[in-house]
Amino acid sequence: MTVSGRDHAVDETRRGGDTRLLEARAVRVARAGRAVLDGVDAVLDGGEFLGLIGPNGAGKTTLLRALAGLERAAGGEVLYRGARLATLPPGERARHCGYHAQAPELHWPLDVASIVALGRLPHGGSLDRLAAADRAAIRRAIDRTGLAPLAVRRGDTLSGGELARVHMARLLAGEHRVLLADEPIANLDPRYQIEIMNVLREHAARGGAVVVVLHDLAIAARYCDRLVLLDAGRVRASGRPREVLAADQLMDAFGVGADYLALSGIAGALAARG
Amino acid sequence: MKRPCTRAIVHGADRAPVRRGVRLALASILLLLFVAALCVGAVTLSPLDLPALLLAHDDAPLAIVVAQIRLPRALLAIVVGASLGLAGAALQGLLRNPLAEPGIIGVSGMAALAAVLTFYTGLAAASVWILPLGGMLGALAAVAVLALLSGRDTSILTLILAGVAINSLAGALTTLVLNLTSNPFAAYEIFFWLLGSLANRSFEHLLMIAPFTMIGWLLLLRTGRGLDALSLGEDTAASLGVDTQRLRRRVILGTALTVGSAVAVSGVVGFVGLVVPHLLRPLVGHRPGALLSASMLGGATLTLAADLGTRVPLPQGELKLGVVTALIGAPFFLHLVLRGRAR
Numbered sequence: 001m002t003v004s005g006r007d008h009a010v011d012e013t014r015r016g017g018d019t020r021l022l023e024a025r026a027v028r029v030a031r032a033g034r035a036v037l038d039g040v041d042a043v044l045d046g047g048e049f050l051g052l053i054g055p056n057g058a059g060k061t062t063l064l065r066a067l068a069g070l071e072r073a074a075g076g077e078v079l080y081r082g083a084r085l086a087t088l089p090p091g092e093r094a095r096h097c098g099y100h101a102q103a104p105e106l107h108w109p110l111d112v113a114s115i116v117a118l119g120r121l122p123h124g125g126s127l128d129r130l131a132a133a134d135r136a137a138i139r140r141a142i143d144r145t146g147l148a149p150l151a152v153r154r155g156d157t158l159s160g161g162e163l164a165r166v167h168m169a170r171l172l173a174g175e176h177r178v179l180l181a182d183e184p185i186a187n188l189d190p191r192y193q194i195e196i197m198n199v200l201r202e203h204a205a206r207g208g209a210v211v212v213v214l215h216d217l218a219i220a221a222r223y224c225d226r227l228v229l230l231d232a233g234r235v236r237a238s239g240r241p242r243e244v245l246a247a248d249q250l251m252d253a254f255g256v257g258a259d260y261l262a263l264s265g266i267a268g269a270l271a272a273r274g
Numbered sequence: 275m276k277r278p279c280t281r282a283i284v285h286g287a288d289r290a291p292v293r294r295g296v297r298l299a300l301a302s303i304l305l306l307l308f309v310a311a312l313c314v315g316a317v318t319l320s321p322l323d324l325p326a327l328l329l330a331h332d333d334a335p336l337a338i339v340v341a342q343i344r345l346p347r348a349l350l351a352i353v354v355g356a357s358l359g360l361a362g363a364a365l366q367g368l369l370r371n372p373l374a375e376p377g378i379i380g381v382s383g384m385a386a387l388a389a390v391l392t393f394y395t396g397l398a399a400a401s402v403w404i405l406p407l408g409g410m411l412g413a414l415a416a417v418a419v420l421a422l423l424s425g426r427d428t429s430i431l432t433l434i435l436a437g438v439a440i441n442s443l444a445g446a447l448t449t450l451v452l453n454l455t456s457n458p459f460a461a462y463e464i465f466f467w468l469l470g471s472l473a474n475r476s477f478e479h480l481l482m483i484a485p486f487t488m489i490g491w492l493l494l495l496r497t498g499r500g501l502d503a504l505s506l507g508e509d510t511a512a513s514l515g516v517d518t519q520r521l522r523r524r525v526i527l528g529t530a531l532t533v534g535s536a537v538a539v540s541g542v543v544g545f546v547g548l549v550v551p552h553l554l555r556p557l558v559g560h561r562p563g564a565l566l567s568a569s570m571l572g573g574a575t576l577t578l579a580a581d582l583g584t585r586v587p588l589p590q591g592e593l594k595l596g597v598v599t600a601l602i603g604a605p606f607f608l609h610l611v612l613r614g615r616a617r
Binding site for chain 2: 065068069070090091092093094095097098099101104105106107108109110111114115118119121122126127128154167170174
């Protein structure tokens with residue numbers, strides 16, 4: 001069925017783990033004549049936690065941006081619940097899909113609560129007019145990421161790890177159905193890596209869906225339901241972590257041998273999942 | 275990790291009472307300065323005499339001084355200052371750069387050049403709208419070039435250097451045009467356009483720029499949400515549903531309309547758009563969106579105050595408005611540059 005923007009509200013009642021939320025069909029993105037993504041297919045269902053992995057320059061960030069509607073595709077299309085993402089009004093797209101940039105920027109030293117509050121913009125609020133629902137969502141996001149003690153601190157007084165949690169809280173405050181996060185745990189110490197992955201995991205468990213770009217393959221093995229291994233702009237492998245993180249595929253994509261499986265903790269993580 | 279986040283903390287993000295206080299304080303100062311602007315001059319009046327002088331349809335010299343000379347001048351200072359403050363805040367929000375100011379980055383200079391060209395080629399005589407239109411086209415050209423340059427990955431330095439280049443070129447060409455005219459008052463006119471002044475302005479000047487200025491104000495005041503989102507970078511802003519291209523166009527057009535028309539009647543009045551947002555930014559929680567209306571009020575206040583400063587009696591005559599704002603603003607600019615370097 002085709003889901004247009006207008007009957008979204010009706011469609012929203014049909015929530016369930018089996019809903020196809022996002023679908024990339026033969027997406028091609030080119031930069032300066034070079035194909036960064038070369039015909040990538042990917043699907044994301046409700047309740048799913050999908051990891052994007054691959055070596056540097058494989059196209060992970062570009063694919064995530066394409067899924068967020070931020071990339072002008074040279075070919076193919078991205079569908080959100082059957083409707084072309086490119087044709088959705090920007091505000092509606094923003095309500096459905098939240099995006100966490102690889103290196104989130106902060107150009108002015110806003111306080112933590114204001115940064116988190118910016119996540120409510122897709123819901124029609126502005127920082128001048130926050131409705132009760134906006135405030136409740138901001139509060140939940142701040143609590144969930146443990147930022148309450150920092151809520152009135154200025155962004156430029158925070159450590160890198162604290163700031164990363166602020167940007168995660170900003171993402172959560174948007175209450176999007178789909179969360180797209182580009183290396184959200186890159187700057188975090190182990191405790192907060194696990195916390196953030198748990199937060200994202202929880203979002204998927206509640207019927208949302210998450211796509212996360214990860215460099216830590218052990219974390220990917222531990223948390224993701226499904227992995228997409230990108231290499232040179234193409235999908236090299238896609239499936240359960242056990243299938244994708246096979247030694248020969250890692251050798252082909254990353255140039256690392258079987259010992260890496262043990263060394264990196266991937267083997268242990270896969271074993272722990274059973 | 276779960277700790278109670280009290281209602282008060284989230285409300286802490288809501289600085290609405292502070293912002294209202296800032297606006298109220300600025301408006302009060304502005305009102306006081308406005309009364310002072312009508313009273314102070316070669317003949318100093320008591321504020322108590324003002325109502326009678328303003329309301330009387332009287333040809334008494336004092337009534338003419340107040341109603342025909344001081345009133346339009348004070349109103350123009352408010353309008354020009356509001357435009358410069360607002361445009362400075364909006365440009366800084368768009369370019370995410372606290373040094374972006376219409377005067378410093380050449381927008382005012384190009385507007386002055388274009389206004390001078392319309393004036394001294396005789397085009398401006400054809401219609402009252404030609405002069406402000408010229409100013410706006412000049413400002414548009416400058417701000418469009420700068421916005422192109424400051425695309426995704428251009429540094430602050432490039433922007434400032436390009437602005438300085440545009441500014442010097444505009445200043446040189448303005449001087450050249452005035453030198454080439456057979457205008458016996460060329461030297462005086464050069465001062466007027468390059469240093470800015472509100473002397474000898476009338477209600478016609480106010481009416482001439484009013485429509486453009488109003489549209490520009492409306493355009494810029496509606497960019498607050500987008501500029502707030504842009505604090506998190508273009509990608510994140512776009513992911514939050516902000517049409518960043520439209521936001522960019524709106525700020526460029528709004529700046530051209532407000533600064534272009536302001537410069538067409540006042541010449542280049544520098545640094546207002548730098549000093550005012552810089553002073554007010556901490557008071558509004560560094561939010562670019564909240565800075566807009568506050569800077570508008572602040573710009574009007576500073577410009578009116580500076581214009582009062584020009585009336586300090588000097589044997590050689592009046593100071594130029596742009597000289598006063600530069601005396602306040604240039605040290606500020608230096609301070610910002612040095613602080614930026616230290617970081």
